[in-house]
Amino acid sequence: MGDRRLLLETIGVLRRELKGFEPSCYSPADCTRLAEELARVEKACAAARLLAGARAVACDAHRKAGVADPAHWVARQAGTTRRQARDALATAASLEGCRATRDALLAGEVSILQAAEITKVVAELPGEEAALLEAAKAGDLTTLRDEARGRRLASIPVTALHRRQVASRRFRHWKDGLGMVCFDGALPPETGIPFVTRIEREAARLRRTAMQGGAAERFEAHAADALVLVSDGGSAAKGATDLVIVCDLFAWRRGHAHEGEPCHLVGGGPIPVELAKQLSKDAFLKVVLHDGVDIQKICHVGRKYTAELRTALELGPAPSFTGRACIDCGRSWNLQNDHDDPVAHTGPTSLSNVKPRCYDCHREKTVRDRKAGLLRAKGAARDPGRRAGAPAPANARGLPERRAGAPAPANAASHKEVGPGRGNGAPGKDPPTAAGP
Numbered sequence: 471m472g473d474r475r476l477l478l479e480t481i482g483v484l485r486r487e488l489k490g491f492e493p494s495c496y497s498p499a500d501c502t503r504l505a506e507e508l509a510r511v512e513k514a515c516a517a518a519r520l521l522a523g524a525r526a527v528a529c530d531a532h533r534k535a536g537v538a539d540p541a542h543w544v545a546r547q548a549g550t551t552r553r554q555a556r557d558a559l560a561t562a563a564s565l566e567g568c569r570a571t572r573d574a575l576l577a578g579e580v581s582i583l584q585a586a587e588i589t590k591v592v593a594e595l596p597g598e599e600a601a602l603l604e605a606a607k608a609g610d611l612t613t614l615r616d617e618a619r620g621r622r623l624a625s626i627p628v629t630a631l632h633r634r635q636v637a638s639r640r641f642r643h644w645k646d647g648l649g650m651v652c653f654d655g656a657l658p659p660e661t662g663i664p665f666v667t668r669i670e671r672e673a674a675r676l677r678r679t680a681m682q683g684g685a686a687e688r689f690e691a692h693a694a695d696a697l698v699l700v701s702d703g704g705s706a707a708k709g710a711t712d713l714v715i716v717c718d719l720f721a722w723r724r725g726h727a728h729e730g731e732p733c734h735l736v737g738g739g740p741i742p743v744e745l746a747k748q749l750s751k752d753a754f755l756k757v758v759l760h761d762g763v764d765i766q767k768i769c770h771v772g773r774k775y776t777a778e779l780r781t782a783l784e785l786g787p788a789p790s791f792t793g794r795a796c797i798d799c800g801r802s803w804n805l806q807n808d809h810d811d812p813v814a815h816t817g818p819t820s821l822s823n824v825k826p827r828c829y830d831c832h833r834e835k836t837v838r839d840r841k842a843g844l845l846r847a848k849g850a851a852r853d854p855g856r857r858a859g860a861p862a863p864a865n866a867r868g869l870p871e872r873r874a875g876a877p878a879p880a881n882a883a884s885h886k887e888v889g890p891g892r893g894n895g896a897p898g899k900d901p902p903t904a905a906g907p
């Protein structure tokens with residue numbers, strides 16, 4: 471039990487101190503500390519404010535203030551919309567069943583949005599609270615949502631999941647204050663993934679062209695142009711790797727997957743084997759069968775990418791094969807292939823050395839490599855002074871030796887094309903790597 475008077479006094483002191491806050495009066499180190507401490511206090515205050523507000527409206531505080539809707543009263547206190555206030559009150563109510571989350575919230579360890587995500591999942595999947603709370607404390611809201619999505623998807627039988635996804639598709643549009651046409655929508659993964667893959671590929675192409683002409687804009691701006699092209703059926707052609715399915719070979723033959731056998735869309739979660747088979751009739755699909763071949767062995771020296779390596783890179787890390795994300799910041803769009811150990815430093819084009827990095831992280835990494843002297847002309851760095859921890863050079867068979875401590879070879883995944891695919895499914899060009907160091 472806290473001291474009521476002390477809490478109110480402390481809040482008064484804090485408010486007075488913050489009123490004249492001027493960051494330039496503090497050293498950079500102090501500002502770092504302040505940013506960290508205030509983030510915790512802010513989360514704790516928001517939590518206490520919400521719980522106090524929930525108790526106040528439960529005791530009719532809003533009616534005494536002449537407001538009929540409790541959410542309206544809470545929205546006025548917090549300066550939010552009524553919808554946000556309604557969601558917050560629902561979170562406050564559900565926190566009663568999630569005591570550990572409530573404690574973490576009041577300790578400033580998680581935010582209200584993170585707590586809301588946790589309580590939503592726990593309502594469907596009791597028993598997941600501790601794991602989700604750990605994810606929330608360690609990462610941001612995006613990582614928590616990814617974690618929650620993975621757990622939710624794994625818990626719903628795959629045919630029921632697909633039915634729910636199809637039933638949840640939507641599209642709506644409106645105009646904003648600038649007169650822009652805005653929209654939002656949701657597509658089931660089997661139509662949504664190829665759609666966004668085409669937009670991304672077209673946006674990257676438009677951006678490259680714009681950069682050559684010295685007129686590059688934000689990636690989002692080029693992506694908007696790409697969206698128009700794709701929906702017009704213009705120059706943005708369907709590609710061979712718009713949709714990649716990972717399916718266990720035995721599950722494929724049997725017609726349904728057993729526990730532990732993957733059958734999912736890369737970047738989109740599990741699907742029924744039956745749907746995988748239906749989708750594979752499309753000319754632009756590639757089915758990757760999980761048949762126990764060591765995927766790590768795919769390696770080439772130089773910049774050349776084999777079709778196998780491209781597929782392996784699209785699949786993302788084993789054994790989940792859930793698609794690619796920037797290894798530095800976790801972003802899953804505007805990605806490029808980066809040689810961790812640069813080609814100029816004899817780094818091989820192999821699964822262990824080629825990493826997905828977003829445009830920004832790739833640029834920063836190139837600057838670091840240049841500073842470390844790894845981008846000198848070929849031959850200059852070809853000998854003993856290899857960077858500590860860099861992969862060993864390819865051995866006589868052209869295969870990389872695994873680093874000490876590197877993950878064991880993937881249990882999975884060579885791949886075979888199924889259906890009337892387009893050749894080996896390699897994208898026509900090599901856009902991302904061409905820019906790489």
Ligand SMILES: [Zn+2]
Pocket residue numbers: 796797798799800801827828829830831832
């Ligand atoms: Zn990044």
